[in-house]
C-alpha cells in the first residue's frame with residue numbers, strides 16, 4: 014500500500030471525493046497542505062482575497078450545483094474570517110466542508126501564535142466538526158465530513174487539522190474508504206406510508222388548499238416531484254425566499270413569494286386556506302408573522318427531512334419526516350392510483366375565483382408619477398435584467414431592498430438559479446456566491462443583483478474575478494442608502510435616518526475598470542434596455558453596471574407587525590389592508 | 591414540568607460541549623447534569639434534568655437527537671422509572687447536637703462516612719425530594735457543605751437503553 018504524509022492524504026482524499034475546486038487562502042498552519050496542493054493538478058485552487066469570500070464562493074458553488082463546496086483556511090484569523098460564511102451556509106442548510114489549519118498539537122491551549130479554538134468558535138454554526146487527533150485518521154475523517162455535510166438536512170462541517178498532523182516527514186498507509194457508517198447518525202429517508210395516505214386524503218377533500226414550499230425542495234432535488242403533484246392537484250402554490258424556482262415562477266398556479274415581502278395573493282391565500290401542504294419549509298418568523306394568528310382555519314401537513322423543523326413554531330396536524338422528493342412522488346402515485354378519489358377541480362373553483370380577485374390588486378405594479386418618468390425604480394432595473402437574460406440567468410443577491418426586488422420581479426422557472434442568503438441575511442454574499450456559480454457553470458450567464466452597501470462588504474473579490482476571468486454581471490441598484498434600513502426607519506422611527514445613508518461612495522465604474530473589468534453607469538430609464546442588452550452581449554468580461562435608482566422607493570407588500578396576521582399588509586406608503 | 595433526559599453519547603472529546611452548548615444556544619435550562627462512561631467504553635451515559643413544557647421538551651429531544659454524537663436518547667419522565675441522587679453533606683455537629691443529627695440521618699437512612707469531634711460527613715441517596723427533605727430536617731445553620739451528584743435514572747422493566 015502506498016504511503017503518504019497527512020497533507021498528501023488530505024489532498025488525495027479530496028481528489029477521491031471528486032472535489033473539483035478548493036476555495037482558499039494560505040497561512041502558517043496550512044503550509045504543508047499548500048505544498049501538497051502544489052504538486053497536483055486535479056483540484057483547482059481558487060485564491061480568494063478574504064476568507065469570508067472563500068466560504069461564500071464554496072456556498073454559491075454548492076447552491077448552483079448541489080455538490081458540496083470546499084474551503085481551506087489557515088488557523089486563527091483565517092478560521093475566524095470564515096465564520097460568517099459558515100454561519101450563512103448553516104442557516105440555509107448548504108453542504109460545505111471547511112478545512113482549517115490549527116497550531117501544532119503540543120501548542121494547543123497555550124495561546125500560541127494564531128491559535129483560535131475553531132471547534133469552539135464554530136460550534137453553534139456547524140452541522141458537525143472534527144479535530145484531527147491522529148494523521149492516520151485523515152482519510153476517514155474527510156469521508157465522514159462529506160457524508161455528514163451532504164446527507165439528511167445538509168450543512169457545513171469543519172475539519173480542524175493541527176499542523177503537525179500534516180508533517181511531510183510522517184508517512185502513513187493511504188486508503189480512502191468507499192463508504193462510512195456512523196452508528197449515531199442515520200438521516201431518515203422514507204416517509205411513513207400511513208401518514209402519506211392520510212395527507213393525500215385530506216388534500217383531496219380540501220376546498221381552499223394551498224401549497225407552501227421552501228428551500229428543502231431545492232436542496233432535496235424535489236422540484237420535478239413537487240411540480241408534478243401540484244399540477245395534478247391543480248392547487249395554488251407559493252414559494253419562500255429560499256424556495257423560489259422549486260415550482261416554475263411563470264406558471265399560472267404560482268401565486269408568487271410569500272411572507273414579509275410576499276405578494277398580496279400568496280399571503281392572503283395562506284391566511285384563508287383550509288388545508289396547507291408545507292414542503293421543505295420551516296415556518297420561519299419572516300413567513301408566519303404572528304404565529305398565533307397564522308393560518309387560523311387550516312389543517313397543516315408538513316413534510317421535512319428534519320424532524321426538529323416539524324412543530325417547532327407551528328404545530329403540524331400531519332407530520333411526515335423523510336426525503337421530500339420520495340414522499341412527493343409517493344403522494345402523486347397515490348393521487349394517480351385508479352382506486353383513489355380523483356382531484357375534483359369543481360371543489361376548488363370558488364377558491365380560484367377568490368384568488369383571481371386578490372390578483373386584481375396587482376400588488377407588484379410599479380407606481381410612478383408623471384414627473385418621475387425617467388427616474389429608474391429599482392424594480393425597473395430587475396425587470397430589465399429579466400428581459401435581457403430571458404429569465405434564464407443564475408441570479409445571486411445580497412441583502413436589502415434589492416434582494417426583495419430581485420425575488421419579486423425576476424421569476425425563476427428552475428431550481429438552483431436563485432441564490433441568496435435567506436436565513437442569516439448576510440450582506441457581502443452576492444459577489445462571491447456569484448463567483449462560485451460562475452466557476453461551476455463557466456458558459457452560463459451569472460448575475461449578481463446588489464446594492465451599493467452590500468457590494469462593498471466583499472468588493473475585494475473583484476480582484477479574484479480578474480485572476481480567474483469570471484464574466485459575472487454585477488447589477489448595482491444604487492440608491493445611495495442602506496435602503497432596507499432606511500425603509501424601516503421611515504415606517505417605524507418617523508423617518509429618522511440614523512446612519513442609513515451611504516456617503517463617500519466610490520466611482521464604481523472606475524473601480525471596476527481599475528481591476529481590468531468593464532463598467533457602465535445608467536441614470537435614465539430609457540437607457541436601461543439598450544445598455545443592458547450591450548452588457549449581456551459581453552460574454553468574456555465581468556461588467557459592473559451601476560444603476561442609479563430612486564432612493565425613496567420602498568419594498569411592498571410588507572406584512573404589518575407586530576400583532577399582524579398574514580393578511581395584514583402594507584401595500585404602498587401609508588396604505589394598508 | 592421537570593424532565594429527566596437520558597442520553598447515550600459517543601465517548602469523544604467535544605461531544606459533551608456540543609450538547610451543553612446546544613442547551614445554552616437555544617435557551618433551554620439544565621438543572622442537574624451527570625455524565626460518565628458506560629460498560630462499553632466507547633459510550634458515555636449522560637443524564638440531565640430540565641424544566642420544560644410539552645412543546646419545549648419535544649424540541650429539546652429532537653434537537654439533541656440531531657447531534658451527530660448522540661446515539662440514543664430517552665425522556666425517562668415520560669414513563670415509569672427509578673431515579674436516585676447521591677449527596678455528601680458536611681454537618682456541624684457539636685455536643686448536644688451530635689445525637690440529634692445522627693438520629694435524623696438514621697431516619698433518612700443516611701450513612702455517616704466521616705467523623706471528627708465537631709462535624710459529621712453524611713452520605714445519602716434517594717430521590718431529589720428526599721434529599722431536600724433531609725437537608726431541611728437538619729438543625730438550622732448546621733450545614734457546612736453540600737455536594738450532590740445530580741439525578742441518575744433508569745426506566746422500570748426489562749427494556750434497556752442500549753445500541
Ligand SMILES: Cc1ncc(C[n+]2csc(CCOP(=O)(O)OP(=O)(O)O)c2C)c(N)n1
Pocket residue numbers: 411412413414415416438439440441463464465466467468490492494495496497498
Ligand atoms: C453583514 C450585515 N450587516 C448588516 C445588515 C443589516 N442590513 C440589512 S439590509 C441593509 C442595507 C443594505 O444596503 P444595500 O446593500 O445598499 O441594499 P438596499 O437595501 O439599499 O437595496 C443592512 C445594513 C446585514 N443584513 N448584514
Ligand SMILES: [Mg+2]
Pocket residue numbers: 413464465466490491492493494495496
Ligand atoms: Mg442601497
